[in-house]
Amino acid sequence: MIEFSLTKEQEEIKAKYRDFSDRWIVPNRLKYDQLAEFPWSVVKAAYDEGIMNGPMSTEFGGHSHSLLDGALASEELGAGCVGIGICIDANTLALTPLYIAANETLQKKWFGRINEEKGVAAYCLTEPNAGSDVQGIKTSAIKKGDKYIINGHKRFITNAEVSSFLTVFALTDPEKGSRSLTAFLVPSDTPGIEFKPRLNKMGQKASVQNEIIFTDVEVPAENMIGDEGYGFIIAMKTFDRTRTGVAALSVGNARAAFETAKEWSKNRKQFGKPIAANQAIGFMLADMATKIETARLITWYAAWAYDHDKSKLNKLSAMSKLYASDIGMEVTTDAVQAMGGDGYTWEFMVEKMMRDAKLCQIYEGTNQVQRLVISKAILKEQ
Numbered sequence: 001m002i003e004f005s006l007t008k009e010q011e012e013i014k015a016k017y018r019d020f021s022d023r024w025i026v027p028n029r030l031k032y033d034q035l036a037e038f039p040w041s042v043v044k045a046a047y048d049e050g051i052m053n054g055p056m057s058t059e060f061g062g063h064s065h066s067l068l069d070g071a072l073a074s075e076e077l078g079a080g081c082v083g084i085g086i087c088i089d090a091n092t093l094a095l096t097p098l099y100i101a102a103n104e105t106l107q108k109k110w111f112g113r114i115n116e117e118k119g120v121a122a123y124c125l126t127e128p129n130a131g132s133d134v135q136g137i138k139t140s141a142i143k144k145g146d147k148y149i150i151n152g153h154k155r156f157i158t159n160a161e162v163s164s165f166l167t168v169f170a171l172t173d174p175e176k177g178s179r180s181l182t183a184f185l186v187p188s189d190t191p192g193i194e195f196k197p198r199l200n201k202m203g204q205k206a207s208v209q210n211e212i213i214f215t216d217v218e219v220p221a222e223n224m225i226g227d228e229g230y231g232f233i234i235a236m237k238t239f240d241r242t243r244t245g246v247a248a249l250s251v252g253n254a255r256a257a258f259e260t261a262k263e264w265s266k267n268r269k270q271f272g273k274p275i276a277a278n279q280a281i282g283f284m285l286a287d288m289a290t291k292i293e294t295a296r297l298i299t300w301y302a303a304w305a306y307d308h309d310k311s312k313l314n315k316l317s318a319m320s321k322l323y324a325s326d327i328g329m330e331v332t333t334d335a336v337q338a339m340g341g342d343g344y345t346w347e348f349m350v351e352k353m354m355r356d357a358k359l360c361q362i363y364e365g366t367n368q369v370q371r372l373v374i375s376k377a378i379l380k381e382q
């Protein structure tokens with residue numbers, strides 16, 4: 001049986017996130033985009049209103065959201081502003097290793113602290129020579145007594161300078177390479193951690209990134225997340241849970257751009273009639289609406305697959321991220337085009353949506369990497 005309707009609880013989640021987005025994100029998105037500053041006011045409000053950390057269990061201050069619940073939530077955040085939405089979702093990315101792989105003592109301590117501080121964490125995987133190719137990681141964590149000493153260099157790390165702690169992936173035995181990749185929870189104020197100046201970038205400007213240098217950073221052995229050598233598996237299992245979130249943010253962003261362009265083209269008159277009455281614009285809107293519906297379907301299907309039957313998970317979550325972020329770029333670009341000069345100004349925000357869409361094709365694995373994952377999976381299928 002195929003069932004497309006949402007349950008009452010899912011409708012409530014959607015309504016709750018839409019309401020939050022309308023009251024907190026939409027009114028603040030231009031300000032934070034222009035300032036390129038972390039939106040603390042919105043994140044604190046998100047904690048106060050039960051918006052943060054949805055996929056974590058209630059025991060750890062979350063809401064035990066399924067992946068489908070999370071996709072509904074992220075679409076609404078993305079419809080408000082992907083830049084602000086990713087501040088919330090990147091925190092989930094950083095907390096996921098702690099949630100899925102850490103022991104109870106570490107979970108209780110750090111979920112307790114992050115919720116009490118109403119803070120955020122940062123996920124530290126990428127390095128100068130390890131972007132798409134995670135096997136290139138060089139950061140090391142060498143055991144010394146009951147501590148690990150971390151040395152290395154991470155870059156493009158979202159939430160870094162505003163974080164309470166870092167989830168760091170490092171090699172415990174550089175000679176063994178990625179077979180020794182291990183995850184550690186590192187408090188951000190640990191001596192030896194240097195945050196480089198904030199990255200200047202094209203879009204999603206409310207979300208901040210830094211390079212991080214680790215010089216003889218001491219971490220107690222008890223801060224290891226999961227077992228030694230399981231870092232690669234933990235990193236990949238984390239992405240399995242978060243790629244549908246990026247897909248859903250993209251769907252929300254595309255939806256907002258489409259709705260803006262649709263309303264505008266019904267009202268804007270040229271040659272004595274609304275521009276929407278021209279087939280060129282009407283068909284553009286038709287294509288935009290079709291792409292958004294299909295992107296939402298693959299996103300929901302991938303999220304549902306994670307919640308019910310993990311066998312096709314890898315392929316579907318990669319497909320959802322690939323397809324939804326590609327159509328996010330197309331739809332937002334068309335929205336700017338459909339609106340002419342007005343589309344290019346700050347007033348209607350579609351130029352911002354277009355800038356924001358681009359990054360969804362790059363982070364959490366570029367879309368070329370998603371195609372690698374998909375092709376590997378389909379070629380294995382009988």
Ligand SMILES: Cc1cc2nc3c(=O)[nH]c(=O)nc-3n(C[C@H](O)[C@H](O)[C@H](O)COP(=O)(O)OP(=O)(O)OC[C@H]3O[C@@H](n4cnc5c(N)ncnc54)[C@H](O)[C@@H]3O)c2cc1C
Pocket residue numbers: 090122123124125126130131132133155156157158159201209359362363364365366367368369372
């Ligand atoms: C704003 C921003 C926020 C980010 N946040 C985080 C974060 O919080 N934590 C974190 O760890 N990382 C983060 N990243 C890093 C991000 O995940 C990487 O940028 C991404 O994985 C790509 O790596 P790269 O930039 O080194 O590109 P490269 O790997 O150098 O790739 C360059 C190009 O080559 C293509 N390519 C590479 N290998 C192949 C291949 N085998 N086949 C075909 N094409 C290939 C890529 O698709 C891309 O088009 C962030 C990046 C940005 C820009």
